Amino acid sequence: MAAIEVENLSKVFRISKKDPGLGGAVKALFGPRYEDKAAVNGISFAVNAGEMVGYIGVNGAGKSTTIKMLTGILLPTSGQARVLGRDPHRQRVANAREVGVVFGQRSQLWWDLALIESLDLVGKIYEVEPARYRQLLHQFSEMLELGELLRVPIRNMSLGQKMRAELAATLIHEPKVVYLDEPTIGLDLIVKERIREFIKQQNRERQTTVILTTHDLGDIEELCRRVIIIDAGKLIYDGPISTIKERFGKYREITFETGGRSGAVDLPPGAEPVGADSAARKLTLRFDRTVTTASRVAASVMDQIEVLDFSLAEPDLSSIIKQIYSGALREQIAEEMPA
Amino acid sequence: MIRYLSLYREFLIQRFKILMEYRVNFIIGSTSTIFVQAAGLLTIWVVMRQIPSLNGWSFDEVLMIYGLVTLAKSINHMFADNLWTIGWYYVRSGGFDRFLVRPIDPLFHLLADRFCHDGIGNFLVGAALVVKSSVSLGLVWTPLKVLYLVSAVLSGGAIFMALNLITATSAFWLMESIPVTQVIFNTHEFAKYPLSIYHKGISLILTWLIPYGFASFYPASYLLGRDVGAMAWLGPVVAAMLLAISYRVWLVGLRHYSGTGS
Amino acid sequence: MMRRLRRTLAIYGSVASMTPKTFLAYSIWVWVEFFLQIMAMIIFVYFWRAVYAGGGALNGLSLRQTLNYILLAQIILPLAQTRAVFRFGFIIREGQLIIELLRPLDFQAAEYADSIARLGLYLLLKLPLVVIAWLFFGLQLPANPAVWGAFAVALVLGHAVLFFFDWAYACLAFYTTETWGLSVVREGVAAFFSGALVPLAFMPGWLQGVANALPFAQGLYVPISILSGIAPLSDVPRLWLVQIIWLVSMLAASRLIFRVAVRTVTVQGG
Numbered sequence: 001m002a003a004i005e006v007e008n009l010s011k012v013f014r015i016s017k018k019d020p021g022l023g024g025a026v027k028a029l030f031g032p033r034y035e036d037k038a039a040v041n042g043i044s045f046a047v048n049a050g051e052m053v054g055y056i057g058v059n060g061a062g063k064s065t066t067i068k069m070l071t072g073i074l075l076p077t078s079g080q081a082r083v084l085g086r087d088p089h090r091q092r093v094a095n096a097r098e099v100g101v102v103f104g105q106r107s108q109l110w111w112d113l114a115l116i117e118s119l120d121l122v123g124k125i126y127e128v129e130p131a132r133y134r135q136l137l138h139q140f141s142e143m144l145e146l147g148e149l150l151r152v153p154i155r156n157m158s159l160g161q162k163m164r165a166e167l168a169a170t171l172i173h174e175p176k177v178v179y180l181d182e183p184t185i186g187l188d189l190i191v192k193e194r195i196r197e198f199i200k201q202q203n204r205e206r207q208t209t210v211i212l213t214t215h216d217l218g219d220i221e222e223l224c225r226r227v228i229i230i231d232a233g234k235l236i237y238d239g240p241i242s243t244i245k246e247r248f249g250k251y252r253e254i255t256f257e258t259g260g261r262s263g264a265v266d267l268p269p270g271a272e273p274v275g276a277d278s279a280a281r282k283l284t285l286r287f288d289r290t291v292t293t294a295s296r297v298a299a300s301v302m303d304q305i306e307v308l309d310f311s312l313a314e315p316d317l318s319s320i321i322k323q324i325y326s327g328a329l330r331e332q333i334a335e336e337m338p339a
Numbered sequence: 340m341i342r343y344l345s346l347y348r349e350f351l352i353q354r355f356k357i358l359m360e361y362r363v364n365f366i367i368g369s370t371s372t373i374f375v376q377a378a379g380l381l382t383i384w385v386v387m388r389q390i391p392s393l394n395g396w397s398f399d400e401v402l403m404i405y406g407l408v409t410l411a412k413s414i415n416h417m418f419a420d421n422l423w424t425i426g427w428y429y430v431r432s433g434g435f436d437r438f439l440v441r442p443i444d445p446l447f448h449l450l451a452d453r454f455c456h457d458g459i460g461n462f463l464v465g466a467a468l469v470v471k472s473s474v475s476l477g478l479v480w481t482p483l484k485v486l487y488l489v490s491a492v493l494s495g496g497a498i499f500m501a502l503n504l505i506t507a508t509s510a511f512w513l514m515e516s517i518p519v520t521q522v523i524f525n526t527h528e529f530a531k532y533p534l535s536i537y538h539k540g541i542s543l544i545l546t547w548l549i550p551y552g553f554a555s556f557y558p559a560s561y562l563l564g565r566d567v568g569a570m571a572w573l574g575p576v577v578a579a580m581l582l583a584i585s586y587r588v589w590l591v592g593l594r595h596y597s598g599t600g601s
Numbered sequence: 602m603m604r605r606l607r608r609t610l611a612i613y614g615s616v617a618s619m620t621p622k623t624f625l626a627y628s629i630w631v632w633v634e635f636f637l638q639i640m641a642m643i644i645f646v647y648f649w650r651a652v653y654a655g656g657g658a659l660n661g662l663s664l665r666q667t668l669n670y671i672l673l674a675q676i677i678l679p680l681a682q683t684r685a686v687f688r689f690g691f692i693i694r695e696g697q698l699i700i701e702l703l704r705p706l707d708f709q710a711a712e713y714a715d716s717i718a719r720l721g722l723y724l725l726l727k728l729p730l731v732v733i734a735w736l737f738f739g740l741q742l743p744a745n746p747a748v749w750g751a752f753a754v755a756l757v758l759g760h761a762v763l764f765f766f767d768w769a770y771a772c773l774a775f776y777t778t779e780t781w782g783l784s785v786v787r788e789g790v791a792a793f794f795s796g797a798l799v800p801l802a803f804m805p806g807w808l809q810g811v812a813n814a815l816p817f818a819q820g821l822y823v824p825i826s827i828l829s830g831i832a833p834l835s836d837v838p839r840l841w842l843v844q845i846i847w848l849v850s851m852l853a854a855s856r857l858i859f860r861v862a863v864r865t866v867t868v869q870g871g
Binding site for chain 2: 013014068071072073074075089092093094096097099101103106108110112113117120121124125126127
Binding site for chain 2: 637643651652790799
């Protein structure tokens with residue numbers, strides 16, 4: 001069953017345009033001019049219950065506008081969103097009971113209250129049954145190592161502590177759908193790891209549906225099998241991560257361990273050197289998969305110098321995404337995406 | 340309804356825990372308004388001890404008017420002070436979104452989020468004035484009159500809240516609503532004195548347009564045994580109507596917010 | 602010597618010239634204050650008319666004299682309000698104290714330059730209000746230029762007295778974060794004892810004693826009573842002298858208290 005269904009969803013904002021300076025301000029007062037800007041433009045997708053999906057795009061691509069429509073904060077201009085079969089705006093309260101949201105840097109906890117008191121209040125707001133609440137609190141405390149933190153006011157917490165607190169508060173009412181906006185931004189690796197582990201466990205145990213928007217591709221690779229990429233309000237990719245890697249990993253790296261000297265080598269077309277380290281006797285090349293193949297590059301190099309070993313790097317998601325963002329692959333995706 | 344009351348209790352308990360943590364602030368904040376009230380009251384005393392009456396109102400009678408409007412204001416100050424900050428604290432920062440993803444009414448959440456202790460001082464001053472005035476004048480408090488007083492203060496508080504809610508809603512368009520709120524709110528200063536000292540137009544405005552008159556002059560007149568006809572009983576009706584109107588305005592603001600999200 | 606003085610003045614001058622720019626950025630507040638002050642004037646005019654309904658003079662002041670005084674006091678009143686409390690509170694909260702103290706100018710002198718620039722700008726902004734009070738509420742202004750000169754001197758002196766008093770008072774913000782309450786207390790006390798709500802002549806002896814023991818009357822009552830004609834020109838030298846005594850003692854007190862407060866805060870690592 002689909003937990004989230006989005007059909008042809010659009011959100012158009014009306015922005016008033018002002019000429020610079022005092023004259024502009026006066027003119028705007030008497031004859032305001034508006035410009036329509038589609039923040040989200042005809043997006044459709046469906047997410048199954050229990051799925052974890054990465055929702056990515058550059059800043060201003062329309063990610064948070066989409067999330068705001070899915071949580072009922074914003075009303076779509078056209079199209080439809082359904083979460084657990086409901087219209088999230090019209091049935092806002094019913095929807096709110098079953099979803100949880102982490103808004104990146106904005107805390108939903110009370111700044112001056114100790115964490116345990118914030119959690120108690122959140123529990124009361126969501127009417128979590130007291131026995132169940134205690135059980136979950138105990139479980140979360142262990143998973144997120146909240147023990148000592150429960151007595152600390154939010155204002156005295158570090159970034160990582162805050163995020164752990166935030167996650168506990170977001171999941172304490174066992175939402176069926178969770179939106180996580182940048183849950184690991186600015187955190188060190190150990191905390192990141194713990195948070196990812198916690199999200200995974202929640203998903204496993206309760207079949208929680210997770211929509212994850214992030215700039216950290218580590219999060220995506222770790223948690224999601226599927227990604228949705230949007231750019232300028234339009235959906236440009238929806239599918240498994242593995243497919244992107246295969247299809248759009250245009251460049252791959254190949255590293256040779258050389259026997260002796262690694263001087264000048266005539267490279268086959270489509271390949272270029274990335275780095276040569278004669279002391280470590282290593283030669284790294286990058287080649288364009290659409291022009292040549294790994295075996296052709298390898299054969300060419302081995303013809304010229306002595307090679308002890310060579311390795312082929314897996315295509316790195318972040319470099320692929322970077323290419324997508326920079327627009328290099330936009331046409332290619334448009335061609336290759338099944339309509 | 341019961342759920343919201345018990346939820347309000349929870350918010351209140353947590354709020355007091357915070358306030359107790361900053362005890363010095365709590366004391367300064369809740370007593371500070373007493374100084375402002377004292378300035379206004381000293382002025383009235385200093386002036387009125389030299390004249391027999393202000394437009395036929397004795398010093399103690401003026402204190403009743405002043406006391407009632409101060410009590411009404413304190414209700415608003417304690418329970419609805421967050422209406423002032425909705426613009427810069429909640430809407431501009433995006434913090435308002437938090438209220439919309441919770442399964443309770445966003446207006447309730449906004450108001451419950453911060454009980455304001457600064458209003459306690461006003462409440463104490465208002466109560467003291469009503470007591471002083473009625474003792475000096477030898478008023479007899481029948482149960483009906485006590486009930487009338489309570490309903491007058493609550494209606495007055497509701498009038499303050501409703502007017503602030505209407506002006507605060509402008510935050511959904513302007514981001515910042517304090518200037519608009521301030522201008523309308525300050526008209527309550529007129530209601531500290533008998534409306535009869537003003538030009539007819541002013542007292543009409545304070546009765547039918549910005550009806551702070553029902554938070555002070557009319558109920559005080561009734562309690563002091565002065566005849567103001569049906570005006571003595573209209574307070575709760577005016578308050579209820581104004582609350583209904585302000586809630587409609589608020590809903591329009593919410594709808595605008597869900598359209599623009601800004 | 603002269604060159605150094607000129608350079609120093611130029612530096613503080615440039616600090617002061619920043620003030621109007623930041624001020625005008627909040628122009629909405631100029632309008633709000635404008636409306637609020639007109640509203641306050643209307644209330645006071647009706648209030649005092651009702652007070653004088655019996656006719657005659659009270660405490661030697663006619664209705665005309667009292668109204669003249671009150672209208673002028675209401676126009677000047679916001680000048681007597683404190684800014685330092687919020688400023689210090691902000692500086693402490695944002696951890697900017699060290700930055701301010703490290704600048705190559707005297708912090709207090711720079712703030713004073715800012716404050717005096719505000720005074721000038723403020724008077725300019727209040728001109729429409731004076732016109733309105735003259736047109737609708739019968740405000741009368743003195744014709745004698747000597748009165749205007751005496752008023753101007755008393756205003757600048759009184760402004761300085763309040764500036765240095767507030768400087769010392771605002772040091773409380775170093776110890777408590779409740780700046781709103783601190784400023785409300787200050788406004789409440791000042792509103793009455795500065796004579797903004799009622800001329801000091803109306804007060805019984807003991808209250809006048811309190812008012813004279815506090816600095817607020819120096820900033821408002823003294824200049825306004827000169828301008829409104831309550832205080833005769835012959836009295837002006839004595840009034841100035843009292844203001845100067847206040848000024849010197851407040852200046853000394855403010856610097857001492859500030860130094861102690863900064864030491865406490867910096868010891869705590871603020």
